[in-house]
Each structure stands twice: as C-alpha cells, then as structure tokens.
Amino acid sequence: MASQxxxxxxxxxxxxxxxxxxxxxxxxxxxxxxxxxAAALVFNTLFFPSSDPLVGTxxxxxxxxxxxAARPLGGVVFGHxxxxxxxxxxxxxxxLMMGGATFAMGLLPTHASIGVGAPVLLTVLRLVQGFALxxxxxxxxxxxxxxxxxxxxxxxxxxxxxxxxGGNLLATGVLxxxxxxxxxxxxxxxxxxxxxxxxxxxxMIGLWIRISVTESPVFLExxxxxxxxxxxxxxxxxxxxxxxxRSWREVLTAIGTRFGENISYYILTAFVLVYVTxxxxxxxxxxxxxVLIGSAVHFVTIPLWGALSDRIGRRPVTLIGxxxxxxxxxxxxxxxDSRSFPVIALAVTVGLLFHGAMYGPQAAFISEMFDTxxxxxxxxxxxxxxxxxxxxxAPIIAVELLKDYESALPVALYMSFAALVTAVTVRFAKxxxxxxxxxxxxxxxxxxxxxxxxxxxxxxxx
Numbered sequence: 001m002a003s004q005x006x007x008x009x010x011x012x013x014x015x016x017x018x019x020x021x022x023x024x025x026x027x028x029x030x031x032x033x034x035x036x037x038a039a040a041l042v043f044n045t046l047f048f049p050s051s052d053p054l055v056g057t058x059x060x061x062x063x064x065x066x067x068x069a070a071r072p073l074g075g076v077v078f079g080h081x082x083x084x085x086x087x088x089x090x091x092x093x094x095x096l097m098m099g100g101a102t103f104a105m106g107l108l109p110t111h112a113s114i115g116v117g118a119p120v121l122l123t124v125l126r127l128v129q130g131f132a133l134x135x136x137x138x139x140x141x142x143x144x145x146x147x148x149x150x151x152x153x154x155x156x157x158x159x160x161x162x163x164x165x166g167g168n169l170l171a172t173g174v175l176x177x178x179x180x181x182x183x184x185x186x187x188x189x190x191x192x193x194x195x196x197x198x199x200x201x202x203x204m205i206g207l208w209i210r211i212s213v214t215e216s217p218v219f220l221e222x223x224x225x226x227x228x229x230x231x232x233x234x235x236x237x238x239x240x241x242x243x244x245x246r247s248w249r250e251v252l253t254a255i256g257t258r259f260g261e262n263i264s265y266y267i268l269t270a271f272v273l274v275y276v277t278x279x280x281x282x283x284x285x286x287x288x289x290x291v292l293i294g295s296a297v298h299f300v301t302i303p304l305w306g307a308l309s310d311r312i313g314r315r316p317v318t319l320i321g322x323x324x325x326x327x328x329x330x331x332x333x334x335x336x337d338s339r340s341f342p343v344i345a346l347a348v349t350v351g352l353l354f355h356g357a358m359y360g361p362q363a364a365f366i367s368e369m370f371d372t373x374x375x376x377x378x379x380x381x382x383x384x385x386x387x388x389x390x391x392x393x394a395p396i397i398a399v400e401l402l403k404d405y406e407s408a409l410p411v412a413l414y415m416s417f418a419a420l421v422t423a424v425t426v427r428f429a430k431x432x433x434x435x436x437x438x439x440x441x442x443x444x445x446x447x448x449x450x451x452x453x454x455x456x457x458x459x460x461x462x
Contacts, residue, residue, distance in 0.1 A: 014156055017147045020213040021140045021160035024095055027206040028136045029167025031102035031199050032129055033269070035067065037175050039395075041273060041284055042192045046110040047119045066123055068392030070130030075380030076240050078135020082376035083239040086215045086223070087146070090376075091139045095210060097132035099203030101125045106196030138380035141363035146218040146372075150434050151310065157363035158306025164359070165298035165352070168269055171195060172295060176288040218438050222372040239377040243370070247378050250369040254382025255389075256425025257318065257365065261358040262390030263418035264325050267411065268294070268332075268351045271398040275336060276344065279402060286341050294348035298356050305360030313433045314365035315426050321357025322423035328354055329415035333408035358422060368432035375437075390418065 035043075074094075082090040105125050111118045140160040145153055174195040182191045226236060236242075243251060269291050276287035309317040328351055335347035370378035401410040 014144075014147055017144055017213055018156055018159045020091075020210045021144045022163050022166070023209050024091060024206045025136065025140045025160045025163025026166035026170065027163075027199070027202045028095060028098045028133055029164045030170045030202065031098045031167070032067065032133050033164075033168045034102065034171040034175075034195055034199075035105070035126060035129065037171055037270070037273065037288075038192060038196075039270070041175070041277070042188060043122070045188060046112075046192075047122055049111055067126045067130030067133070068387045070127045071134035071384040071387050072381065074131035074134020075138065075384035076134075076377070077131075079138060079243075079377030079380040080239055082135065082139050082142075082380075083374060086219055087139045087143045087376065088210070088213060088215045090135055091143065092207065092210055094132045094136040094139065095203060095206050098129055098136070099199050099206075101128040101132070102196055102199040103203075106193040106199070134384045135380060137383055138376050142219075142367055142375055142379060143213070145364060145367040146375075146437055150436055152307075153368075153437075154309035154314065154361050154364040154433070155303055155307040157367065158303045158309075158360045161306070161359050161363050162299050162302045164265075165295040165302065165356075169292065169295040169299055172269075172288050172291050174198065176285060176292055179285055179288060218372050221438060226373070236373075239374045240381070243374045243378045243381060247370055247374060250378060251382045251385070253425060253429050254366045254369060254379065255386040257358075257362065257422060257429070258383055258386035259390050259425070260322050260325060260419035260422030261355060261362065262386055263394040264329070264351065264415055265355050265359075266391045266394040267398055267415055268348055268355065271395045271411070272336070272348060274395070274399060275333075275402065275408070279408075280336065280339060282339060286344060290341065290345040290348045293345045294352040297349050298352040301353060302356045302360045305357050306364065309361035309364065309433065313431050314361040314368075315429060315431050317361045318358050318365065318426045319423055321354045321359070322419045322426065324354035324357065325351070326416045326419035326423065329412040329419065330409075332415075333412050337408070365432055368435040368437065372437065394418075 078090050078094060102125075105122065108121055108125075109118055137160075140163070141157055144160055145157045147156075175192075178187055178191045178194060230236070237245070272291065273284070273287045276282050276290070277284045305317055305321075332347050332351050335343045338344070366379050366382060367375060369382075397414060398411045401414065402408065404410075
C-alpha cells in the first residue's frame with residue numbers, strides 16, 4: 001500500500017485542513033458547551049424549577065448527560081459511514097445537525113409557558129446535539145491526522161482538540177458579556193437565547209470552510225483497495241464489527257486514556273460554575289470569567305503539548321497531565337474556597353494546563369491505535385464510550401457528592417481517582433509516535449508469518 005498518508009503535507013494544504021478541523025470543532029463544542037453553561041446558570045430555573053437550587057441544577061445536568069448518552073450511537077453511525085464514504089461528508093452532516101439543534105434551543109418556550117413540554121423538547125434537542133458530536137470528534141481529528149505527516153502529527157492533530165476550549169471560550173465569553181451588560185431579570189427573560197441563536201451564523205461559516213477541503217488521501221487509498229477487493233468477491237464486515245473483533249484492546253485503551261481527561265474537564269469547566277455560584281454564593285461573573293481566562297490559556301497551550309508529544313512521545317506527555325491532575329484536584333478546591341477571584345482563576349487555569357497535557361496528544365495517540373478501514377469507528381467508539389462513563393456523569397456525581405457531604409473533598413477524590421485511571425492505562429499502553437497511518441498493522445502481522453501459514457496467501461506478483 002502506498003504511504004500517501006506519511007508524506008509531509010505542504011504548509012498551505014495542511015493549513016486549510018487544520019482550519020477546517022479547528023473552526024468546525026470550535027463551533028460544535030460552542031454549541032455543546034453552551035448547553036453545559038446554561039444548565040448551570042439558567043436552565044435549572046427556566047426548565048426545571050425547584051425550591052432547592054441544587055435539585056434544579058441536578059435535574060438540569062441530567063439532560064446535560066443525555067447528550068453524552070447519544071454520543072456512542074453517533075460514533076457508531078458516523079464511524080460506519082465515515083469509514084465507508086469518507087471523513088469530509090460526515091463532518092458536514094454533523095455540523096448541520098449540531099447547529100440546527102442549538103439554534104432551535106434558542107426558540108424553545110420555557111416551563112412557565114408550556115409546562116413539562118419544555119424540558120421534553122429540550123431533552124430531544126440535546127439528544128440530537130450528542131448524536132452529532134459523537135461523529136464530530138473522530139472525523140475532525142482523523143481528517144487532520146491522515147493529511148499530516150508522521151513527524152509532526154501530534155502538533156497538527158492537536159488543533160482540532162483546541163476547538164474544545166475554543167468553543168468553551170466562545171460560549172462562556174458570550175454568556176459573560178451578556179451577564180455583564182444585562183440585569184439578571186433581562187438575562188433570564190430573553191438574553192440567554194442570544195448565544196443559542198448565534199449558532200446559526202457560526203454554522204454557515206463552518207460549512208463554507210469544511211466544504212472547501214479535500215478528502216483524506218489515506219482514506220481514498222483504502223477506499224480504492226476496498227473497491228478492488230469487493231470487485232474480486234471479497235466481502236468485508238461492517239467497520240464496527242471489525243473494531244470489536246480485531247481492535248477491542250485499542251478501544252479499551254482509548255476509553256482509559258480519555259477517562260480522567262473527560263471527568264476533570266467537566267468538573268473544571270461545568271461543575272465549577274455550580275460550586276462558585278451556588279455553594280460559595282459568589283457572582284456568576286466570577287465563575288464565568290475564571291473559566292474564560294483558563295480556556296484562553298488552554299486554547300494556546302494544547303498545540304504546544306501536541307508538539308511536545310512529537311518529540312518525546314504521546315505517553316510521557318499524557319502521563320504528565322494525568323499525574324499532575326491527580327495531585328492538583330485537592331489544591332483546586334482549596335483555592336476555590338478562598339473566594340478570591342484571582343485565586344479562583346489561577347486554580348482553573350492550572351487545572352486546564354494539566355488537562356491540556358492529556359488532551360493535546362490524544363488526537364494523534366488514538367488515531368494511531370487503529371487501521372484506516374476501522375479508524376473512524378474505533379476512534380469514535382473509544383472516545384464516546386469514555387464520554388458516557390466519564391464526562392456525562394461527572395457534573396451529576398460532583399453535584400450529588402457536594403449535596404450529600406457539603407464538602408468538596410469527595411469531589412476532589414473522585415477527580416483524582418479518574419486521573420489515576422488514565423495514568424495507569426497510559427503507563428501500560430503502546431507508544432504510537434511516528435506510526436505510518438497508511439500501513440495496516442493487521443496486514444503487517446499477517447505478512448510477517450511464513451507464507452505457508454498465511455490463509456489463502458498469494459505471491460504479490462501472482
């Protein structure tokens with residue numbers, strides 16, 4: 001198989017691909033995180049009214065978790081068709097679905113207007129968001145990874161990862177701006193709708209950029225080989241079946257790699273809004289601005305961590321983040337309890353720096369675990385299954401622990417444990433830095449056996 005995927009791309013070419021990945025993921029994460037911020041700040045009042053603020057917030061975060069529950073299904077569907085039809089087409093569909101659902105949220109009537117129908121409609125739209133995002137991550141990072149060369153893949157592939165803090169930065173920034181210029185009454189009445197409706201404009205920009213890029217050369221080569229095999233009468237199993245038949249260990253490794261990263265991120269960016277505003281009873285602007293500052297630093301440093309992984313490996317950089325997060329979890333809540341805005345902002349920022357060390361190399365690391373024919377399915381399934389047991393439950397578990405114990409210590413222990421799970425997983429994982437993505441490891445293993453032991457083997461010239 002030609003090693004097209006290994007050739008160093010031109011700077012202009014990879015620049016367009018990176019821009020498409022970064023802008024698209026920023027918009028999709030803007031949509032997804034906007035819901036998380038709104039769940040902590042307004043949805044508990046407008047859609048889940050309750051006499052106990054923490055109970056209303058808990059119900060709000062339950063619909064937040066529903067979005068995560070839909071992500072593995074999205075990963076399966078988008079992964080299947082992405083491995084069959086291509087990365088680019090599915091990324092356009094995911095962007096349209098996510099943007100449409102978010103825009104519709106901005107038009108929803110509240111509980112005061114239509115009663116129980118309001119949270120039901122909100123939950124349905126959240127399911128659409130989660131389904132779309134389940135296919136977004138795998139496609140975006142693969143499009144960049146498969147265009148990029150082997151030497152600098154960690155750096156280039158980390159840019160779509162920067163779309164997560166980019167989207168959070170954008171969502172939190174818009175909410176913080178509205179909170180600053182509007183009274184609480186006006187913000188609750190209609191101001192919260194503005195950032196959701198803004199999604200419609202952002203999606204048009206993202207589509208314009210994504211439609212202009214080319215399909216992955218590694219995928220196109222694999223597609224030609226699949227078509228030749230089909231013409232010869234060889235029947236291929238669905239990618240998701242092949243993933244669990246041939247690459248189940250890699251799926252488990254991807255889940256473990258994402259576990260601590262996923263949980264820590266949603267505690268640092270979503271639960272912190274609840275902790276600061278409800279538990280500490282500080283202004284919501286303090287929490288929003290702290291996340292805003294931390295996300296700006298996070299956005300800039302993620303590609304630096306990706307670049308470092310090109311030099312010293314994916315595993316060492318991820319371990320720096322996981323072990324650092326396990327220790328920082330305890331200092332994090334101690335600093336929040338200071339009630340000092342500069343200290344709170346520093347706590348969030350340092351936490352996101354450690355998160356970035358786990359997250360930056362992750363796109364290349366997980367992409368390099370799987371072969372081209374099943375890469376979209378494998379990467380999507382591993383990452384999205386981790387999101388269910390990790391990010392989906394993190395804010396709910398954290399709120400429940402805080403509600404039951406009235407202390408942040410159990411939350412810090414939970415956060416630290418999750419980071420240690422990732423540290424142990426990565427410690428025993430294989431290093432993937434420098435892998436040629438155009439080469440099929442399963443085929444290489446088969447080719448390494450004596451010819452007589454290869455089932456149905458035919459000489460290359462035959």
